[in-house]
């Protein structure tokens with residue numbers, strides 16, 4: 114690890130405007146510093162602010178909910194407001210990482226986590242535009258089984274790793290940022306940037322800006338599902354995942370939100386799938402059409418082409434569950450008309 118300046122912030126005002134990186138749970142940042150991938154000259158430790166109500170509380174905010182940036186993944190998943198109103202977020206948090214990491218890791222750090230692409234994390238690979246702009250992308254011609262099929266560019270096909278961000282995008286979450294020039298709010302789906310020709314610029318976060326909170330509007334539906342498929346049953350990132358929110362009235366879809374994980378270069382909201390759902394009968398046929406719509410612009414390579422049919426099945430299953438037509442094991446629910 115390289116030398117760096119270290120300071121502990123005692124207040125939000127202390128932290129705002131500081132150069133370099135903020136240290137929250139440290140579960141991603143410290144790893145990447147040890148690997149020499151992240152090289153901050155300054156580290157501002159914001160863990161003392163966990164005692165500060167603003168940054169760690171989860172409270173009602175108008176008719177929605179505000180989650181302080183330093184609330185832990187565990188605290189958020191277990192909070193009654195989240196469990197009752199945002200079940201897909203709770204599920205997404207509980208299938209991420211391990212209990213120990215969830216206890217340490219903060220919500221602000223979670224949405225800021227960087228890709229698990231091996232070409233990015235391992236300096237033995239010389240080509241990674243995300244780590245060293247202009248060096249190339251090793252994954253496109255190399256190993257790309259786990260890489261993105263949506264939102265990639267000729268510079269980068271690395272996936273976004275956060276499960277929670279997928280559910281947060283489905284719920285229409287906003288990121289509240291405080292910088293030297295004051296506070297601003299950005300929709301999470303706009304906060305994460307597509308790689309284009311600048312894959313090293315991943316977020317709309319200005320130097321010195323601190324994420325103070327995430328805000329969630331009133332959910333469009335009571336029912337919400339997060340379904341995650343991975344190479345092993347626990348402690349693993351998604352190959353493909355789907356957050357599905359459905360409001361079904363008289364057998365028809367009244368409102369829908371669909372977001373995907375493990376397949377996009379950012380948490381991937383699918384307006385195409387949502388348009389294919391709204392106004393249609395809540396049936397498997399409709400959900401299959403929504404899956405086709407979601408994947409119509411998929412751009413797979415040879416090793417990750419399996420993600421297209423896999424993701425179609427993940428979307429259909431998530432929607433079937435969200436509609437109450439099948440249970441978590443995929444069995445038809447009697448009388449639900451599946």
Ligand SMILES: Cc1cc2nc3c(=O)[nH]c(=O)nc-3n(C[C@H](O)[C@H](O)[C@H](O)COP(=O)(O)OP(=O)(O)OC[C@H]3O[C@@H](n4cnc5c(N)ncnc54)[C@H](O)[C@@H]3O)c2cc1C
Nearest residue numbers: 135137138139140141142209210219221222223225276324
């Ligand atoms: C073995 C392992 C398995 C994992 N599995 C999963 C998984 O399955 N699913 C999943 O979603 N995640 C997984 N994770 C990732 C984990 O969720 C993240 O490491 C964690 O959420 C990061 O939170 P943190 O508070 O520790 O962030 P830190 O490591 O402290 O910071 C991460 C980044 O966020 C920035 N940051 C943090 N807080 C703020 C703030 N308030 N304002 C501005 N910038 C900020 C930091 O400067 C840094 O750049 C896994 C991690 C590990 C180590």
